[in-house]
Amino acid sequence: MASRNMTRAAFFVLTALADQPRHGYGILREVEELSDGEVQLRVGTLYGVLDRLAADGLIVLDREEVQQGRLRRYYRLTEDGVAALDAEAERMAAGAGAAKRRIAEGRRATAPADTTPQPPTAPGLAGGFA
Amino acid sequence: MASRNMTRAAFFVLTALADQPRHGYGILREVEELSDGEVQLRVGTLYGVLDRLAADGLIVLDREEVQQGRLRRYYRLTEDGVAALDAEAERMAAGAGAAKRRIAEGRRATAPADTTPQPPTAPGLAGGFA
């Protein structure tokens, strides 16, 4: 029963875990770093997300370590997790592309007579979300 | 005080309005069409989103028409709306790219000795969200 709608927070947790297993606090820092400071995943959000992702089988507990007296609980992506993240990335890229294309269309409609011939970005009308 | 975190529903409403003004029900159909049936914006979601977007100044009421005895309330994007949608599309594309790149990194780490030299997708570590 996986594949409910993936939330933004879940997407970034999966992304942070995509290259290697990480523990909660490490995920927090990694999300901030990989988004160049744009996305700040909050502590209060994290554990709920982790629980849901584990329940959905997208991540599993990899191992537990005690580093310098502090417990670290490492999680890693499952195969389903990789697939779900990949699919979501695809959907996002498609959505972003659709938005960009339509913005251009909107500008063309209002634009002051553009002489430059527009290359056909998409053939049909619904030319490219999925 | 615009620019709170844009929700998925809001993103798709803005995208549907990006090429031309549309009325509520038309937005519903357009979102479904532009996403090739993948995204179904619900009626119960729509009007709340419309209100919030209008309050944030991202859309405005364009005009009201009575077509075949039925009221149609058309909305259109403001300049802020176009900018917000554009920025969000950029963020999504960057996020999708980051996820894809990291999935590839993860595979490389587990892969059975890949001989094909990997082209340097990104220079730095945080090489490309924003």
Next chain:
DNA sequence: TCGATATATATCGGCAGCCGAGATATTCTG
């Protein structure tokens, strides 16, 4: 003609999920 479906608006209550705040504990830094 009658019922179903499509078009079109809008509200409401339940539930999921994000986040600020706080609890707890250790280590590092000034």
Next chain:
DNA sequence: CAGAATATCTCGGCTGCCGATATATATCGA
């Protein structure tokens, strides 16, 4: 020694999505 950083986790409030419902007209097939 104090405060920040590292590390875990819980809870309550607020926002937002969605199913259900209400209302009304037009269209279309049986």
